[in-house]
Structures are given as C-alpha cells and as structure tokens.
Amino acid sequence: MNENRKSREIGIVLGSTSDIDKVSSLFSVLDEFEVPYEVAIISAHRTPHLLREYAKDAPSRGVKVIIAAAGLSAALPGALAAEVDLPVIGLPISTPPLNGVEALLAMAQMPPGVPVASVGIDSGKNAALLALRILALYRPELYERLAGYRENLARDVLEKAGLLRDKGLPVWVPEKEET
Amino acid sequence: MNENRKSREIGIVLGSTSDIDKVSSLFSVLDEFEVPYEVAIISAHRTPHLLREYAKDAPSRGVKVIIAAAGLSAALPGALAAEVDLPVIGLPISTPPLNGVEALLAMAQMPPGVPVASVGIDSGKNAALLALRILALYRPELYERLAGYRENLARDVLEKAGLLRDKGLPVWVPEKEET
Amino acid sequence: MNENRKSREIGIVLGSTSDIDKVSSLFSVLDEFEVPYEVAIISAHRTPHLLREYAKDAPSRGVKVIIAAAGLSAALPGALAAEVDLPVIGLPISTPPLNGVEALLAMAQMPPGVPVASVGIDSGKNAALLALRILALYRPELYERLAGYRENLARDVLEKAGLLRDKGLPVWVPEKEET
Amino acid sequence: MNENRKSREIGIVLGSTSDIDKVSSLFSVLDEFEVPYEVAIISAHRTPHLLREYAKDAPSRGVKVIIAAAGLSAALPGALAAEVDLPVIGLPISTPPLNGVEALLAMAQMPPGVPVASVGIDSGKNAALLALRILALYRPELYERLAGYRENLARDVLEKAGLLRDKGLPVWVPEKEET
Amino acid sequence: MNENRKSREIGIVLGSTSDIDKVSSLFSVLDEFEVPYEVAIISAHRTPHLLREYAKDAPSRGVKVIIAAAGLSAALPGALAAEVDLPVIGLPISTPPLNGVEALLAMAQMPPGVPVASVGIDSGKNAALLALRILALYRPELYERLAGYRENLARDVLEKAGLLRDKGLPVWVPEKEET
Amino acid sequence: MNENRKSREIGIVLGSTSDIDKVSSLFSVLDEFEVPYEVAIISAHRTPHLLREYAKDAPSRGVKVIIAAAGLSAALPGALAAEVDLPVIGLPISTPPLNGVEALLAMAQMPPGVPVASVGIDSGKNAALLALRILALYRPELYERLAGYRENLARDVLEKAGLLRDKGLPVWVPEKEET
Amino acid sequence: MNENRKSREIGIVLGSTSDIDKVSSLFSVLDEFEVPYEVAIISAHRTPHLLREYAKDAPSRGVKVIIAAAGLSAALPGALAAEVDLPVIGLPISTPPLNGVEALLAMAQMPPGVPVASVGIDSGKNAALLALRILALYRPELYERLAGYRENLARDVLEKAGLLRDKGLPVWVPEKEET
Amino acid sequence: MNENRKSREIGIVLGSTSDIDKVSSLFSVLDEFEVPYEVAIISAHRTPHLLREYAKDAPSRGVKVIIAAAGLSAALPGALAAEVDLPVIGLPISTPPLNGVEALLAMAQMPPGVPVASVGIDSGKNAALLALRILALYRPELYERLAGYRENLARDVLEKAGLLRDKGLPVWVPEKEET
Secondary structure, three states, X not given: OOHHHOOOOEEEEEOOHHHHHHHHHHHHHHHHOOOOXXXXXXXXXXXXXXXXXXXXXXXXXXXXXXXXXXXXXXXXXXXXXXXXXXXXXXXXXXXXXXXXXXXXXXHHOOOOOOOXXXXXXXXXXXXXXXXXXXXXXXXXXXXXXXXXXXXXXXXHHHHOHHXXXXXXXXXXXXXXXXX | OOHHHOOOOEEEEEOOHHHHHHHHHHHHHHHHOOOOEEEEEOOOOOOHHHHHHHHHHHHHHOOOEEEEEEOOOOOHHHHHHXXXXXXXXXXXXXXXXXXXXXXXXXXXXXXOOOXXXXXXXXXXXXXXXXXXXXXXXXXXXXXXXXXHHHHHHHHHHHHOHHHHHHOOOOEXXXXXXXX | OOHHHOOXXXXXXXXXXXXXXXXXXXXXXXXXXXXXXXXXXXXOOOOHHHHHXXXXXXXXXXXXXXXXXXXXXXXHHHHHHOOOOOOEEEEEOOOOOOOOHHHHHHHHOOOOOOOOEEOOOOOHHHHHHHHHHHHHHHOHHHHHHHHHHHHHHHHHHHHOHHHHHHOOOOEOOOHHHHO | OOHHHOOOOEEEEEOOHHHHHHHHHHHXXXXXXXXXXXXXXXXXXXXXXXXXXHHHHHHHHOOOEEEEEEOOOOOHHHHHHOOOOOOXXXXXXXXXXXXXXXXXXXXXXXXXXXXXXXXXXXXXXXHHHHHHHHHHXXXXXXXXXXXXXXXXXXXXXXXXXXXXXXXXXXXOOOHHHHO | OOHHHOXXXXXXXXXXXXXXXXXXXXXXXXXXXXXXXXXXXXXXOOOHHHHHHHHHHHHHHOOOEEEEEEOOOOOHHHHHHHHOOOOEEEEEOXXXXXXOHHHHHHHHOXXXXXXXXXXOOOOHXXXXXXXXXXXXXXOHHHHHHHHHHHHHHHHHHHHOXXXXXXXXXXXXXXXXXXX | OOHHHOOOOEEEEEOOHHXXXXXXXXXXXXXXXXXXXXXXXXXXXXXXXXXXXXXXXXXXXXXXXXXXXXXXXXXXXHHHXXXXXXXXXXXXXXXXXXXXXXXXXXXXXXXXXXXXXXOOOOOHHHHHHHHHHHHHOOOHHHHHHHHHHHHHHHHHHHHOHHHHHHOOOOEOOOHHHHO | OOHHHOOOOEEEEEOOHHHHHHHHHHHHHHHHOOOOEEEEEOOOOOOHHHHHHHHHHHHHHOOOEEEEEEOOOOOHXXXXXXXXXXXXXXXXXOOOOOOOHHHHHHHHOOOOOOOOEEOOOOOHHHHHHHHHHHHHHHOHHHHXXXXXXXXXXXXXXXXXXXXXXXXXXXXXXXXXXXX | OOHHHOOOOEEEEEOOHHHHHHHHHHHHHHHHOOXXXXXXXXXXXXXXXXXXXXXXXXXXXXXXXXXXEEOOOOOHHHHHHOOOOXXXXXXXXXXXXXXXXXXXXXXXXXXXXXXXXXXXXXXXXXXXXXXXXXXXXXXXXXXXXXHHHHHHHHHHHHHOHHHHHHOXXXXXXXXXXXX
C-alpha cells in the first residue's frame, strides 16, 4: 500500500465515470470539511474482482465509511457491504428512462443481514453529510463543524427572504430579524 | 468434483430456501422433460465467495444455462452473469411489500455489458422453458418435445371449452371440433 | 437525567406502538450483540415538542446512532436529523394501502443538507446491523462480532442445502463440503 | 409584531426560493382577488425553529389559512399542521427525477390526527383558490367574486371555440351562442 | 327544505354505501366534536342530477364544508367543486386492485381553476379534522377543542410508553415524566 | 358453421378459464339485456391459430363486438384487433403480484393503427355495457333499455339512503323524496 | 339546432384547447375516411352545464360516438358517459409531471355501471380508428375502407425494409417480395 | 429461400423503423463479434401474417436466437415465442410518455408456457450479448471471445481512473497497477 493513502477516511466508489458530474457535490462537501477521501471507479458487474480487493483492504487503509454511487440495477453498494463490515452508503444515480427509481429500490430493498444506507437519488450532498455524521461520532471538532454547517443552512434560508422582497412580495421575517 | 454432477445441464441457484415453493414449477417442468439439473442455495450478499466458486466451475461441470431466482434487490443473476459467460436467466420472486417489482427491475435494468434474461415474477415455468429452448438449439429431440409441449398447451385450452358448457354458457368451438 | 440511561448507545424512536411487531428484529439483533439501546415512542406530527427534547439530549445521554421507524409520510427520521447531527437511520414501515412505498420515498428523498440513511421497508434487521457497523468503527471487538455474524449468515445458507436434499432435489454443494 | 402584518389572511410558506417560479400563480390569483397575504421561506428540515415561530404566531397575526409549498419528501405542510390548528394546504412541487410524486404522497398520506389538504403537483392556482374558498365562508363578497371567477372560467372555455374555427375545424357551439 | 337540516355545517357525500365502513372515523370524530353533519349517497356518474341538486342547495342549508369520499376514478369531489364554491375535501377510498392510488391521483390532479383538498387514502379522521379546522376559523370554542384534541394525541403517545415497558424494553421518557 | 351461432352479436374471448369468476358480471349483464353472445377460450400465446380462425369468422357469424379478457401481458385484445376490423373491448384481469396493472397498460398502450377499447381492471360489467352501447346505436329498443338501466342505477343509489338511516346517521335526501 | 350539424357522426370533445396539437391525428384520420365530425371545447369541471347540454342533444344531432380527450384527473369522458348512452371513447392526454398516467387511470377505472372505452395516452389515431370501427358495423363501405387501411399499414411496414438496406443492414424480406 | 440467408444465426426483429437508432448497439456488438444476423421490420399488430411467416421459417434459415425490439404494449417477442420454439429475447424500447415501462412489463409478464427473455429498456448491447452467450454454448471460440470481451470491460473501467486524476481527485488504484 502506498503511503499517501493512509489518512483517507471516506472511500467513494463510483459505478462508472459517467456518473461523476451528478455526484460532484460529494467532493465539494468533503473538501469543505477538509476530510480526506479517495475515489475509485469500480463496477460490481464489470470488475467484481476489483470490488473484492477494494473492500478487503479498505479498513487497513483507514477507510471508515464507503459511499457507493450507481445507477440502473445498482448492485455496487450491496456487493461492497457483503465483503466488508464498514457502513456503506448507497447513492442512487438517475439514468433514463426510469430515472433512478430502480437504483433506489435495489439499494434500499437489500436482503436481511447485509445493510446499505440509502440516500436520495443523485443526492451527493446528503451522502457526504451522512458520512461526516458517522465520522463525527468520535471527533468532536468535526461534530462542531457539522453543527455550524446546519446553522449556515438556516442562515442561508433566512437570507433568501431578500429575494422575495426584490420581487415585491410581502415577506414574513422572524421577530429578531425585524428589530 | 464428484461424478454424478457431470450431466447436469441446468444450474438452478436460489437466493434463499424460503423461495422454494414459489418456484416449484421450475423442477416439475425440467423433470417432465427429463433434463438433468442441480440446485444450489447461494446468496449474492451472504455467500459471495460461494457464488464465485459456483460460477467458475459451472461450465466444467457441464452446466449450459443458469437459472437464478431471487427476491428484493435480487443481485443474484447479475452477480453470476458477471463471473461466467453462460446465459443466466433471472427469475424474480415476489416478497411483500413490493411484491417482486424491485426484483424484476433489478434483474432487467442491468448495466450494459453484463446481460441477464429476465422472465416474469414467480414464473418458474417460463424460466424452465426458456432454459429448455436454449438447450434444444442443438438437440433436435428436445426441440421436438418442446413443439409437442406447445401443442399440448393448445389442446388444454381447447378442452377447457367443456368447462364453459358445464356452466351453461354458449360456447364457441373451432370448425374441426364440431364435426 | 436518570443514571441507567447513560450507556444507551442506540436510540430507537418509533412513530407509533402499532409498528412494534414489524420491527421486533431491531430488538433481537441488538440484544444478540449486547449493545444497550433505548426505545421511545415519538410522533413527528403528534408530539413535535417531544421530538426536539429527545434529539437535543440524545448526544449527552450517550446515544451515537438513532434509528427512526415510521410509516405513511414518515417525517420522523428527517425531523430528528434536522435537530441533531447524529447519524439517523430511517426504517420505513409498511401500512396499507401503499405498503410503505410512500414512507421509503419520504425518507430517501430528503432535501439536500439534512441526511437520512434509509434501509428497506420493515427491515428492522438491517437497520440494527447498520447501526452496529457504525458503532463498530471504533470498537474492534464489535467489529469482530459483526464479521462473525456475517460468517454465520454464510454457514446458515450452506446448511439449508440439507433442506433441498430432503425434498429429493439434486443439490450442488461447494468443494470442501463434499470431502 | 409589526403593524403591516395585521391584515395578512393567507400565509404562504415556501420550502425554498427555487420553487418560486413554479408557484407564481399563487401570487397572481391572490392579487387578483385582492386578498392580503404574506410569504415566508422556511425549510422544515433546515430551519425547524423558524417553522415553530411562524406557526405559533400565525393566528395572532390574522393568518387564517396556510399554504405550504415543498418538493421531495415535503415535510413542510405536515410540520406546520402539527404546530397550529389552522387549515394547512399542501402544494407539492415537482423536482427531478421523481417529479413531485414523492411530495404528493408525503403530503397526502399524513398520519391520522394531523390533517393536510393536498392539491395537485405545481398547482399554485388551485392552492390559492382553495384558500379563497375557505376565507369566503364568512365573507359573502369574496364568495360572490369566486362565483364570478367560475363563470369567467366557463366563458373563457366558450371563447376558445373561435380558436377551433380558425383552424378550419367543424365546431359545436351551445344553443344560445348560435343565435 | 325541512327544518332539521338547518344546522348541518358539514356535508358528507359518499360515492357508494360500500365505502361506509372505511370512513366510519369521519362520523366518530364529528360526533366527538358535536358538530352537526349530514350524509348523502351520491354517485357522480350514476346520479349526476342529484349531485347538482345537492351542491346548489348546500350553502342555503348551512353547509360550510363538503367532504366527498370516493374510490376508483373518484370524480365526486371534483364534480361537487365544479358546482359550488364551498371548500370540498376529497377522501380517496381504497378498492382493489389499485387500492386507491387512482382515486388519490384523480382528486389531487384537478385541472387549474377547480380546487379539491385531498387527504390520505381511507383517512376519514383527517378529512373530519380538516373540516373542523376550517369551521374553527371563526368559532373560537371549536378552535380551543381542536387544540385540546391535539394535546390529547400527544398524551396518548406518551402513555404508550407503558406498553413498551410491559414488553421489557428499555424505555426513554421525557424529563418531566420521570420525576 | 352451425346454425345456432348465427344470432350471437357479442363475442366474448377469455384468455384462460381461471379468469371466469372474475368476469361473471359480463354474462349476467348480457343475460339481463337478453343479447345473445358466445364465449370462447383462446390464448393469444398458446393458441394463436385459434385466435385467427376466431377473428376471421366472427363477422360472418354475426358478431358485432368482441370483448377480450386477459391478465398479465394481455396480448389477446390487441391480437384480435389486428386480425379483424370489429371494435374490440379489452378487459384487463387482475392476477398477483402486479394485480392487472400490466394488463391494463398492455391493452391501453397499443401501437397507432390498431385500436383496443380498454375498460377497468376486472370490470366485466362495464365491458358488457360498453358493448351494449355500441349495439344500441342502431337498435332503438336496446337504447331505451340502456336508458332504463341508467335510471335504475340512480334509483338504487337513492334507495341506499335507507341504509344510512338504519345506522342512525343524519341523512340528506333530495327534495322530491321528502314529500 | 342548425342545419349543417345534422350529418356529424362523431363528436369530439376536448377538455382544453391546449390539447389540440396532441390530438391532431384524430382529425387527420377522420378526414382521410371522410367521416363528418364536430369538435367542442368543454371542460367537465369548468363548464359542467355545457357538458350536459352537449350530451343530451348529441343523439338527436346524429352523433353516434363521442371521443373525449382530457388530461390530469380527466373526468370528461366519464361525465359524458353519465349523461348519454352513446359509446364514449376516452383519450388520455399527457401533461407534466405525471404524463397522463393519472388521466389513463381515471378513464379506465370508472365505477361499475358507466362505461368508458380508453385508448392509449395521446393516441388520437387509435381513438379515431376505434370510432370508425364502431360506425363501420352497419356501413359495409366503411368496413371495407378500414380493411384497406389495415392492409396499407402492413404495406408501409414492408416498404420500410428499404430503409434498413440503405443503412447497409442484412435485411430479411418475406418470400414473395424476393421474386 | 435465397442463398445468402443461410448463415444468419441471429434474427433481429424490430417493431418499427423508428426504433432503429435506439438499438444501434445491437448491430455494432454483433458486427464486432462477426456473427451474421438478419434484420426484419415486423409489427405484431400491423403485419401479423408476416410475423408467422418469419417465425415458421426461422429455424430452417439457420436462425438460432431471435431478438425482438418493441415499445408500447410490445406484443412482438411474445407473439414470436408463440409461433416457434427458439429462444426469443425481448428488448423493450422507450417511447414517451411511459418510457418503456409498459413494454418491459408486457415482455416480462408473459403467461406461463410461452417464455420471453427480457433485457433492460433500450439495452441493445445486453440483448446482443445474451444472444451471443447462447450461441457460444456450442462454439468454444465464441465463448473465448466473450471472455475476452468481459476482460476488456474490466480494463476499460480501470483505465478510467485516469479521468479522475485529470480532475485532481485522489484516486484509488488496485495494488498491481501501482508498481
């Protein structure tokens, strides 16, 4: 194993490179939180041997959470969860014509005994945040940053009231904002 | 490999034993056609190593077609098709609460490059007949028997006209039947 | 806060008591792994104030992972994830007439920024195992037990071959089993 | 509370500003009927505390009906209906890839005890008209205007017959129109 | 018009008598709140003339809100909303084989201009509560009772914790309950 | 062709005898209207030659409308419509696990050029009435009977008000009923 | 009634003018067969009184078949079938976001007693051909033309083989074509 | 029969020429494997006689596997499987507004006795590969090429890691790649 892999705590596995743009928020959120991650292109069906190699070595490389993004029948997260006991987050990707419904169902409806944590279709942001919440369980400073992130979300929402005002709409604002 | 496996031309793989009663027509059709088969219980997610062993040895054991029955996210047929180049028939099994819809979608919507042949939900009979049609391509006597089977299906339909008559319904029968 | 709550690492929140029998595997799996948990009945819509109290205090009580089971529009896991930065596992419960499809969609399709980890409909077992995988990240002995559990799953599958033999079916068994 | 809020009888709550263009008919219908309203951006998951503040004060501000527009898992109207006993109209917003089906289901399939009144996906016009019908129960002049609106709808339909004639189609017109 | 109709504020219209048992909570909730109502059996397709008579006279009889329960293509609430400007609540009823999905869609997806307020499939309780929330807008004592009802819902949930204890589960209870 | 077939104006074709109980209202409605019909068991897939014989001879036997009942992929009505230019009514039959949804879609979504008239799943009554409406176009006495049938439907609805009264419900009845 | 309406045998009713381009094949097919028709814009919900006037007078105007095109909850064909005993063909129109699925279900799943003949979503051609098959029952020359139309469809298919050849594909052609 | 048809082992039947671009991978994969095929345009509903001629002669022409591509109600593969005992692969084609869901269901949910092998919607590549796997059962050189194809798929996946690196992402590569 090469040195620079050591600190990668989140392993992102993509079923194909064509999914990359749909999951770009995965990378941006993790970059924002400065949590090291690695990205692998592995197909459950086209490179099953690679999948096993990846899963077996992941814990020794320091990977704590795996995020697996796949479309169509989306076997990827389940296949990873079958090979290693790390938490595996399934990120269903939309592809025409069924738009990811089949991927969501395939990830969620796993047989009893082998769990996958599904997030929403194309929701790279929530996949990343879920991984961070898991990591934060034993890292108080990360937990703090997540709390800060949630506060920022709230602040962003409040600031958008300005947008309504620009449209001339009668805006409601919370009490303390008004003073 | 033990001797008596040699002649098994159809490999039936079940995702779990709880599916057995739903696919009993699989066995009865193959028995009727006297085509030797083998049955294995293999879970794509709970015994992935077994799945690889099964798939790798199948051709050398004489298996020509694999029928894989599974419910829920139903990764079984796809995982087998990813390990061996035999034709793999996917038989989706109904389980509550989605009743096999997710299994059918997971089998049909495979990524390009790794084909699975899906039949209807719980349709063990069609899975068996599809396997037999494949075997019959180079075995004229089996092809003849399939043609005979199809004729019998037609005869059965005709004979059911009697049932309508018993109910006092005005029955239509084809010309030659009447004479 | 009373003393005996301290060590409860998994917080199970049920939307209603009528869901209890559908999620009994939640309790049995956690009992099997001897991981302490607590159970609360909280409705996102009927007791929203309770939900906030629960979420706010959970980290100080030692809760690491929340499992929230709910049917119908299933706002429970999302509402919890909105109040606390712990990982929240959503367990959709089937209720007629839509059988949990709406609960699965409501849990998976969360807005960006507030993640929920969805498992399968009525799949208490996978919800429990996912929570255990998260806890096991920093507890090697639990990680070992999960690996053992997975091996047992595999052994159970193998042992079911006997069932096939009892039915007189031609059974395939893996190589080392045969000797 | 500031003065100019007093007369706002309809409270419109949007889950996000990105939904604004999809619900613009909300504003135009209410403007047409000259019924004062207020608009707030509140996310059930990103600003739950704001949601409670909004709901609690709404009756004292004079709000009679709340219209809550949201996409995805769409917890907004249910969360508002859980905090205040005003009638809450749920307006599901379409977002790819599921196009609002999940939002409609989440709004309609509320648990017993906490009602939400769902209208069609993206149907801002019907949300506004439903709110007006409620307000009109005790305001005869508004009831009259609604009756007039319905008559205008009918007239608009009749006038479109001209469009058919311009296309050279053989048009049917009602008896009194012909004379 | 006969005298005793005068005070009926809620008009319940059922598409068929076979739906009566599925909506019995409609009656029990309204009885509990002592709000007078009337029940009519009217089919949009089998008795369209009755529907018009009903709708036209409803306001003069004192009806403030109409609740229309129907299954299958469920045209009833829309047809009523097309004839009178009262708020019309659509209550979709489940019937095999589609279990009310078609009824929910038909009620929710009304054309722009004619609003229907849909509640959940078979959710008589929420239909009744929605009607009561509308009536309560101008009747403070009813508004008080609704608030009390909501508090009772919360209390019921709390009391169910006892059920968990009886099963020997480790129960979480809110702070003030413990003292 | 045998003599007694001559006057059969409606041809009912069933895909299998197992569907017979689900469509019994087909027979009872046609018997009530004393319109002669014939019943045939023909499978589009198991007896395609029979289907062609049936379709080709139908007009010369006096058949004016064909009602074809089938479940699953339900090719029957489309195959008949492809062989003869009579109006063909498709009656989708519910079978588990998809409950006739696939049959309805297969009948409705015919390719352009070959029309099928679909009625509701298992709705034998509407299939029969649709056939009667077609026959009645040139038979005034049958048209009269259909009008009478529709009036009876309305009367039945009215009579059910008694059922409500027996339950102690406050019943609305139309004006003229009251006197 | 004005003179030139007399001979219109097919009554086309559109729920809105925005549907006109989606059903243009309705007009072109009927024009091709030189069957006179009339077109009306009638909304079941916005102009219910017009609907009744239309339905009541249709038979006396000579209308034999009604084709009703509508989207969303699509009450139009059912409402017409409830007012007159002519055969009514329901043509579901696709509108975002559900794309006509709700319209198809609303048309097909009519309550027992009031039949509608549904064709495919946006399938104006099949609606027209179904109407023509009904008219042709008593008009041999029209029946002949329909047979000719069907032959042309077959010929068109055959001629498209040329298209394949132009692409350099190895084309199969039927026996008699080759000579 | 003309000479050059002899060696065509795969018969591709398209329901219409408008489907050709959606299935172009069918041709490219078969060309790549140098397996001779023939293409026919046959509509199950518009040219049923052609369908029978095609099916009956296929075995004598040397056709081993039939691939039938169709959209909408997609009766084509089932109709072919009803006329000849060759394996028939159903390739559902997406067409608006239901996007091929109805075609997939119609192909998969065949009645017992007449099997069709369904692949994914628009998945010409998998249809071709499934046909090749069937042919390869008795042609070792083709089996070898399929194994090679699968290895290439794996290699392609590996090579895409470069793409990730170009985007500056931290890439995981398998052990032997690194040296």
